[in-house]
């Protein structure tokens with residue numbers, strides 16, 4: 288909660304303004320019962336019309352000041368609340384954008400969505416309520432108490448009784464409902480998680496006929512949330528009539544006792560009427576403050592959840608003084624004794640990996656699924672940092688480069704295409720906004736995507752759905768390849784990017800790629816031996832270790848694992 292206080296700072300003037308009008312409103316409202324008492328006791332009793340008219344006009348003026356002040360309070364409070372929550376949302380977004388893979392692994396997407404929407408809304412309500420009520424209620428409460436006691440000290444016990452009852456009721460509710468309030472936010476999180484899984488996996492659910500099971504799972508999350516919400520609302524429902532009962536009871540008690548005081552000439556009628564109003568203000572103020580005490584912990588949970596996102600230390604940070612890349616080693620990628628372990632994992636995903644990938648050459652990585660190929664290439668653009676050893680790009684440790692500089696040198700084609708919604712051309716220009724039509728056409732031709740793009744309705748301006756949902760796997764992959772080619776980096780990384788392509792397209796693509804990327808460093812992860820056979824250097828991975836490095840020919844002789852993989856995929860003729 289305290290961590291979010293900085294967001295209030297820019298709005299100090301608005302907050303001050305709303306507090307100023309709040310005090311003005313309280314003062315105006317505190318004055319009204321007094322004026323009314325005078326009007327009744329002096330004006331009406333003695334039948335003095337000028338006094339009534341004068342007091343009436345004053346009351347009107349005071350009421351007007353109170354009304355305008357109240358509007359101003361709302362105006363400034365809304366400004367603060369809307370502004371602060373906008374800033375918080377922006378901060379959360381830029382914080383999440385800066386997350387490395389390690390941090391996104393630890394927060395679920397559903398939770399991040401709840402935090403930017405629902406939790407921020409809680410915060411908005413809290414700020415509004417605090418500014419409008421939290422400061423108003425104590426001023427009104429204390430002011431009314433002082434004025435009431437001044438009017439008639441002998442009836443003070445009634446106010447004490449009223450406050451006692453209100454506090455007792457609220458304390459009871461506090462004890463019962465508070466734990467439930469805390470649960471609500473967690474349940475909303477769970478509901479979002481379950482919904483997200485369902486929406487993402489509809490096809491799988493249908494294919495496996497598990498609608499009933501999933502319906503039950505969703506139903507459970509939904510029912511839990513409903514139960515808690517019902518409980519909370521029932522309490523609030525009981526609360527309102529109870530409070531109204533107390534207020535009316537107090538009113539009755541004041542009239543009952545006041546009547547005797549009036550009969551004994553110790554109290555004026557107008558003063559008793561004022562006393563009733565002050566009494567109501569006192570009870571109301573206590574109620575409002577107690578309600579806020581219920582709301583604050585709930586909003587505090589939300590605030591903590593937001594602060595958690597904002598406070599997450601990004602594990603991949605820019606160095607304070609980034610080094611510049613060595614131009615003479617442009618494109619050089621070197622692993623020196625690199626080991627890597629995912630946080631929370633039992634064993635190392637990569638162990639003592641060393642190799643060098645040279646510009647103008649293709650370096651390929653083969654190995655069974657889970658052998659660490661993707662993990663290895665993810666270390667180059669610093670999606671993760673090596674646990675031991677160092678990764679060098681252009682002769683400099685990647686941790687010493689600014690991430691922007693490092694990544695501008697790399698064209699990365701991920702295992703999942705990861706296309707954005709927008710036109711085909713927008714996607715192709717993603718890494719190089721200034722690319723000409725000729726350049727993106729050339730990249731599409733090399734990536735073997737030109738044929739199918741031209742067949743799309745609108746060709747390069749055809750829409751791509753988010754995640755490439757309206758394209759086939761192979762089409763999306765080719766667009767992702769073309770996107771990297773448009774960037775014209777000095778290092779290309781293809782993580783299993785050819786797996787969804789048929790053999791013919793695969794070999795045509797590799798041939799075209801060779802001339803397009805002639806002086807760049809090309810790193811290719813592949814399952815198929817056919818894809819990597821012609822590489823200048825092949826790194827064979829086995830459970831995170833290097834099992835062999837060499838050309839296809841060399842490895843067939845020296846690396847039994849490679850020979851085994853090759854034999855399972857190639858004909859005897861190709862092996863010879």
Ligand code: ADP
Pocket residue numbers: 392629632636654655656657658659660661662663
């Ligand atoms: P490959 O690409 O060769 O199929 P990966 O590099 O994806 O293999 O995975 C290597 C190992 O690391 C596997 O055992 C996998 O379970 C583990 N792994 C991959 N990604 C993560 C992750 N985000 N968190 C924890 N473990 C992971």
Ligand code: MG
Pocket residue numbers: 660661662702783
């Ligand atoms: Mg992989």
